[in-house]
Amino acid sequence: xxxxxxxxxGVVQPGRSLRLSCAASGFTFSSxxxxxxxxxxxxxxxxxxxxxxxxxxKNYADSVKGRFTISRDNSRNTLYLQMNSLRVxxxxxxxxxxxxxxxxxxDYWGQGTLVTVSS
Amino acid sequence: xxxxxQPLSVSVAxxxxxxxxxxxxxxxxxxxxxxxxxxxxxxVLVIYxxxxxPSGIPERFSGSNSGNTATLTISRAQAGDEADYYCQVxxxxxxxxxxGGTKLTVL
Numbered sequence: 408x409x410x411x412x413x414x415x416x417g418v419v420q421p422g423r424s425l426r427l428s429c430a431a432s433g434f435t436f437s438s439x440x441x442x443x444x445x446x447x448x449x450x451x452x453x454x455x456x457x458x459x460x461x462x463x464x465k466n467y468a469d470s471v472k473g474r475f476t477i478s479r480d481n482s483r484n485t486l487y488l489q490m491n492s493l494r495v496x497x498x499x500x501x502x503x504x505x506x507x508x509x510x511x512x513x514d515y516w517g518q519g520t521l522v523t524v525s526s
Numbered sequence: 527x528x529x530x531x532q533p534l535s536v537s538v539a540x541x542x543x544x545x546x547x548x549x550x551x552x553x554x555x556x557x558x559x560x561x562x563x564x565x566x567x568x569x570v571l572v573i574y575x576x577x578x579x580p581s582g583i584p585e586r587f588s589g590s591n592s593g594n595t596a597t598l599t600i601s602r603a604q605a606g607d608e609a610d611y612y613c614q615v616x617x618x619x620x621x622x623x624x625x626g627g628t629k630l631t632v633l
Contacts, residue, residue, distance in 0.1 A: 442622065444569075452561075452569065452612050454622035466620050469527075502568055510575050511616055512559035516568040 409433040409515045411503050416520030419493055429486040429503030429517055437461075437481035440506035442513060443488050445499035445522075453499070456488065457506065471497075493524045528617040530625035537631045538603045546628045548596040548613030556615045558596040560589060563627075564609045572611075573598060600630070608632050 415427040429441070443455040456467045456477040465477050476489040486503050500521050504513035531549040538544035548558060558576050561569035572583050576591040586601045600607055613625040 444622075444624075451610075451627040452563075452614075452624040454624060457622065468621065504569075507574070510559075510578075511557065512571055512574040512614070513561075513569075513622075514571050514574070514580065516570070518568050 409505065411505065411515060411517035413501060413503055413517045413520035416501065416522045418523045418525060420526050421493060421495055421524055423493055424489070424491045425493060425522060427488040427490065427501055427520060427522070429488075431484045431486065431503075431505075434505070436479075436484040439508060441479065441486045442504045442506055443477060443486075444502045444504055444513070444516075445497075446502070446519075447496070447499040450499075455501070458486070460508075490522070493522075495524050498522060498524045527621075528615065528623050530613055530615065530623055532611075532613060532625040532628045534626070535629045535631065537633055538600070539633050540605065541602055544600045544603050544607070544630055544632075546598040546600075546611050546630065548598070548625050549594055550596075550615065551594060553594055553596050553615065554592045556591075558589065558591050559614045560598045561612045561614065562607075562609045563612065569612065603630075603632050605632050 410432045412430045442457045458477045474492045478487045500519040502519045503517045505515040507514040560573040562572045563569040573589040577589040588599045590597050610627045612627045617623050
């Protein structure tokens with residue numbers, strides 16, 4: 408079955424960096440676009456970034472553009488999110504989610520990893 | 527950038543029908559997807575491409591989309607349907623947009 412497992416979250420000071428990982432299994436990872444979506448405590452879903460299956464395209468939300476970098480290693484079935492210059496407002500649960508190739512919905516989600524930015 | 531507007535909360539009596547709206551400029555020209563999120567859990571897709579149910583989602587869940595409003599309808603509401611619901615579209619095929627979310631309460 409399709410599984411997405413995020414890791415790498417934790418507590419970090421403002422201005423520092425953190426890298427999240429998302430390990431995929433149960434499907435052909437290299438054939439799917441994958442997203443990062445976050446959710447601040449008590450708030451709604453906020454899309455963060457997407458990477459095409461072959462890394463040919465990467466798109467970002469304005470709120471993270473220039474600070475976050477999405478990447479993937481198809482040989483390891485793993486997605487990454489490098490987060491630099493972290494801000495208090497980046498505090499959230501970060502989910503990775505698979506993009507259904509034909510209908511473009513997010514059909515499978517991981518359980519999320521919590522990032523807390525605090526001094 | 528494209529914006530989606532949802533009511534903050536909707537209440538429905540047990541066994542009755544709930545409708546959750548998602549407003550956007552000419553949203554009827556876009557494919558709308560809906561997600562259900564229960565406390566402490568990841569979102570789950572309940573409707574895709576306006577009115578299609580993934581396998582495992584009850585027939586009680588349905589959707590429609592026309593003009594400036596998309597609607598998620600939950601028939602015969604059950605206590606287990608209490609959750610936050612989010613609509614989602616693509617903006618210019620490059621970025622994803624979520625609505626602000628609607629908290630459904632089953633009375």
